[in-house]
Structures are given as C-alpha cells and as structure tokens.
Amino acid sequence: xxxxxxxxxxxxxxxxxxxxxxxxxxxxxxxxxxxxxxxxxxxxxxxxxxxxxxxxxxxxxxxxxxxxxxxxxxxxxxxxxxxxxxxxxxxxxxxxxxxxxxxxxxxxxxxxxxxxxxxxxxxxxxxxxxxxxxxxxxxxxxxxxxxxxxxxxxxxxx
Amino acid sequence: xxxxxxxxxxxxxxxxxxxxxxxxxxxxxxxxxxxxxxxxxxxxxxxxxxxxxxxxxxxxxxxxxxxxxxxxxxxxxxxxxxxxxxxxxxxxxxxxxxxxxxxx
Numbered sequence: 673x674x675x676x677x678x679x680x681x682x683x684x685x686x687x688x689x690x691x692x693x694x695x696x697x698x699x700x701x702x703x704x705x706x707x708x709x710x711x712x713x714x715x716x717x718x719x720x721x722x723x724x725x726x727x728x729x730x731x732x733x734x735x736x737x738x739x740x741x742x743x744x745x746x747x748x749x750x751x752x753x754x755x756x757x758x759x760x761x762x763x764x765x766x767x768x769x770x771x772x773x774x775x776x777x778x779x780x781x782x783x784x785x786x787x788x789x790x791x792x793x794x795x796x797x798x799x800x801x802x803x804x805x806x807x808x809x810x811x812x813x814x815x816x817x818x819x820x821x822x823x824x825x826x827x828x829x830x
Numbered sequence: 831x832x833x834x835x836x837x838x839x840x841x842x843x844x845x846x847x848x849x850x851x852x853x854x855x856x857x858x859x860x861x862x863x864x865x866x867x868x869x870x871x872x873x874x875x876x877x878x879x880x881x882x883x884x885x886x887x888x889x890x891x892x893x894x895x896x897x898x899x900x901x902x903x904x905x906x907x908x909x910x911x912x913x914x915x916x917x918x919x920x921x922x923x924x925x926x927x928x929x930x931x932x933x934x
Contacts, residue, residue, distance in 0.1 A: 684894055708890075709877070709891075710876045711879055711934055715891075715893045739906070741841060751897060751898070752897045752898075753897075754901075756903075770915035771895060774895055775859075776859070776893050776894065776895055777860060778893060778895075779892070779893055779895035779896060780890060780891065780892050780893070780895070780896055781890070781891045782888060782889070782890050782891075782904070783888070783889040783890075783891075784887075784888060784904075785885060785886045785889075785906070786885070787885075787887070787906050787907045787908040788887050788888055788904060788906040788907075789846065789904070789905040789906060789907065791903075791904055791905045792888075792890075792901070792902070792903070792904050793901070793904070794897075794900065794901060794902055794903075795896070795897040795900065795901050796895055796896055796897060797859075797894075797895050797896070797897055809851060813896075827868045
C-alpha cells in the first residue's frame with residue numbers, strides 16, 4: 673500500500689532535514705509544524721526592541737563592542753546589497769541582520785554552533801536608504817552596531 | 831526540488847574552514863506585484879542548516895529580505911580536510927533541498 677511505503681520512509685529517516693523534506697513532500701508533516709523554530713513574531717516585528725524581545729526575550733542592546741559591518745556606503749541596486757558581519761566578541765552565539773527601513777526589518781538571524789566563528793555574509797534586499805543593524809548575542813547579553821547604506825534603486829519592487 | 835539547486839564549497843586555511851554556498855531560489859517577499867498587478871505569493875527560504883559530523887555549525891532563519899538566489903558564507907574551527915559538510919534549506923512552502931561537500 674502506498675501509505676505503508678510513506679510510513680516506512682518516515683520511520684526509516686532520522687530527523688535530518690532531508691528526511692523531513694520527504695515527510696513534507698508526502699504530506700505527513702505540515703510546514704507549520706516543521707518550522708516551529710522559525711521566529712515568526714520576530715520577523716513580523718517593525719520596531720527593533722519588539723523584534724529582539726521576540727528573538728531573545730530581551731529588547732535591550734549595548735551599543736558598540738567589537739562588531740564590524742561590511743556593507744557598501746552606496747548601494748546602486750537595493751535588491752542585492754552584500755552585508756558581512758564579523759565580531760570579535762568572545763562566545764558569540766547568534767548574529768542577526770536587520771535593515772531598519774525595510775517593511776520587514778529582520779532579514780536574517782543566525783545561530784552559531786560551537787567552533788563557528790563570529791562571521792556571516794549574505795546578500796540582502798533594502799527597500800530604501802537606512803541603517804543596517806547587526807545584533808550579536810554573547811554571554812546572555814546583546815550587542816549592536818549599525819552602518820548607514822544609501823540605496824539608489826529600492827530592492828523591494830512594487 | 832533538484833539537488834543541484836545548491837552550490838557549496840568549504841576550504842580549510844589556518845585552522846579555519848570557510849564555507850561558501852549559493853542557493854537557487856526566487857526569494858519572493860509576498861509584497862511584490864507582477865506585470866498584471868497581481869500579488870506574487872511569498873516564496874522564500876526560511877531555514878538553512880549546515881552540519882558536519884553530526885554537529886550543527888550554523889542555523890540561519892531568513893525572511894524574504896534575503897536576496898534572490900541567496901549567498902551565504904560563514905567560518906568555523908575544528909574542521910579537517912576531507913570532512914563532509916551538509917547544507918540544507920526549507921522554504922515557506924515546505925520545499926527543501928540539501929547538498930554535501932567535502933572540506934578541501
């Protein structure tokens with residue numbers, strides 16, 4: 673029977689992403705359940721403190737610290753803005769990238785494993801000029817830094 | 831999804847492995863309109879994980895604010911040449927893809 677095969681696939685698979693992918697494809701798991709860890713409240717938040725509260729249970733950040741944001745001063749194409757965040761803060765466990773003037777400001781949040789360096793690089797969209805904010809969590813504290821990026825052509829279309 | 835939708839490279843240099851990955855994905859925010867003025871539904875990668883030897887190196891949570899055909903790079907310590915890395919993503923429609931690479 674078809675359903676038996678599906679069940680066997682699910683039972684066989686460990687909880688790796690590919691096994692979950694199979695489970696989703698066969699309709700055994702809904703995406704909502706699968707992505708329970710995806711912080712929807714933080715991604716929906718407009719204001720930085722609300723977002724950080726949803727992400728970390730703490731809306732307060734300390735400005736400064738050893739955080740370096742590498743992004744262009746002027747981005748000609750807001751659809752593709754290369755942003756690299758690096759931090760020397762010891763024990764950094766999470767890095768978040770926020771484009772403060774975007775309709776959905778939280779762009780990405782990274783959880784770093786043991787041994788993973790305080791470094792992430794991604795290309796992001798920016799609707800208009802504004803600050804790119806990096807928030808680093810280390811030792812139960814949040815540190816933030818920002819850099820202004822001027823956008824010539826917005827990247828969110830319309 | 832086709833498994834060739836991810837390109838991943840990992841290079842070890844001075845104890846630090848640099849991972850670079852490119853994924854093929856439209857990354858639609860859900861707030862764009864097509865040429866007929868109809869809303870294009872949201873379709874973006876929500877979660878990317880990279881693991882090696884049963885250890886999770888990085889978990890990324892993304893919104894539609896990450897550019898189309900996303901690029902991701904990160905660095906970690908403790909890798910050796912020949913170690914296998916696996917990168918996988920899941921999007922908001924429940925589609926997924928994964929790819930393996932060896933550290934060189």
